[in-house]
Amino acid sequence: MMNYSQKNHRLLVACNNSKTSHVILNNFFLKTYEHNGIALLVVNCILFFLSISLNAISVITIRKLSQLRIKVCYFVIALQSVVDFTVGIVNVPFFIYYLVSPLLNTTNYTFVMFALGIAFLPCGFSVITHSAMTTERYVGVLHP
16 A cells, blocks of 8 residues: 655656555646646535535425425435535545645545545436436426
8 A cells, every 4th residue: 555645746646555556646736737726625615515505405495395395306306415415525525635635745545545436426326316307307398
């Protein structure tokens, strides 16, 4: 396992992790793109709070109002909100860490590989629920 915090100026770094080799982006903040990276960090911090609060409001509203619990389409919207809430809870903090760690020279490659592996699950569930919601709407339009 490669896990170190020394400053490395190469753009791509190979990480060997128990018989598998991965290449990850090492220095995300190049000097020419440092302002863009900081802007991306600020946007993701805002996105973190918005995704958690707005999806929580959506789920709580559908849960409390009995008129919204009757229709199936609101269940799918609530399910999409729950999945997007988990994306906000899981993926956005991992990406914020990925953006901040080169600035602080604390890149932990084992954690980055763990975060990349975990990040696929909520995003995959989000795509699946979005596809289900789109299919339900399509069927609702064809057969009202």
